[in-house]
Amino acid sequence: MLVTLKIKRFDPERNPSSWWSSFTLEADPADRILDLLVRAKDELDGSLTFRRSCGHGICGSCAVRVNGTNKLACKTLVHDIGSKIVLEPLLGLRVEKDLVVDMDPFFASFRSIKPFLINGDPLPANGRERLQSPAERMRFDDTTKCILCAACTTACPVFWADGEYIGPAAIVAAHRFVFDSRDHGAAEHIVALAEAEGIWRCRTAFQCTTACPREIKVTKAIAEVKGAILRGEAR
Ligand code: SF4
Ligand code: F3S
Numbered sequence: 001m002l003v004t005l006k007i008k009r010f011d012p013e014r015n016p017s018s019w020w021s022s023f024t025l026e027a028d029p030a031d032r033i034l035d036l037l038v039r040a041k042d043e044l045d046g047s048l049t050f051r052r053s054c055g056h057g058i059c060g061s062c063a064v065r066v067n068g069t070n071k072l073a074c075k076t077l078v079h080d081i082g083s084k085i086v087l088e089p090l091l092g093l094r095v096e097k098d099l100v101v102d103m104d105p106f107f108a109s110f111r112s113i114k115p116f117l118i119n120g121d122p123l124p125a126n127g128r129e130r131l132q133s134p135a136e137r138m139r140f141d142d143t144t145k146c147i148l149c150a151a152c153t154t155a156c157p158v159f160w161a162d163g164e165y166i167g168p169a170a171i172v173a174a175h176r177f178v179f180d181s182r183d184h185g186a187a188e189h190i191v192a193l194a195e196a197e198g199i200w201r202c203r204t205a206f207q208c209t210t211a212c213p214r215e216i217k218v219t220k221a222i223a224e225v226k227g228a229i230l231r232g233e234a235r
Helices: 033-044 104-112 134-138 157-161 168-178 207-211 218-230
Strands: 002-011 015-026 063-066 069-072 084-088 095-097
Touching: 002 033, 002 095, 015 033, 033 084, 104 168, 168 218, 207 218
Parallel strands: 002 084
Antiparallel strands: 002 015, 063 069, 063 084
C-alpha cells in the first residue's frame, strides 16, 4: 500500500518557523511507524530528525504524536493508523529539531521525587535482601512498568497550560516507591509533589492513562498517591 507520511518539521538553523514535509512511501500494513521514519530518512531526506533507540517498546525514546495522539513509533503499526499518517513532536516540551523535544524538564521532574529506594536500616540478617511478600510486591507492580517515555505528561492539558506542573510520569515514579514496603522514604518522595506545581494540580483529566503505551493506570496511581498523602500514610 502507498502511505503518506506528513511530518511537522523544525530546524532553527534553517527556519525560525516550523513547516510540514510529506513523504510518500510503499509500506506493508505490518510496518511500524518507526520503520517508515527510518526509510524516509535513509531514502528521501537525511536531515529528518527523530529519536529512537531499542525499537521494541522498552526504552521510551520514540514517543511522538501520531494523528493527534501520543504513541511510541516502534509499537504503532501502519495497519493501526491507515494510509495518511501525521507525525508531530510531543506537546508542551520545547522542540529542538523536527520530532526531537527537550526532555530535560521532564527528567528534572522525575528526579525531584527522588526515584530510588530510601531505607537507612541495616541490611536484614541474610545480609542480601529486604524481603517482601508477593502481595506487597503487587501493591506497586503496575507503576514499575514505566519506561519514562513522557507520553502521559505531554498528553496532560494541565501540563500544556503550565509546563511547571510536575506531571503524571513523576507521580507514577513516586507511586512505585511510596507503596513499596521496603521503602521508608515516603516523606522525601512526596516533598516535590506537595509543592504548588505538584500533585494537586492534577484535575483527573485521564488523558495520561489513555496515552500510556504500557497501559499503566496512571490516573488511578495519582489518586492513590493523593489518598496516601491525605491519610498521612506518606509521611
Ligand atoms: Fe510513559 Fe506510561 Fe511511564 Fe507515562 S507512565 S512515562 S506514558 S510509560
Ligand atoms: Fe493530567 Fe492525568 Fe491528571 S491527564 S490532569 S495528570 S489525570
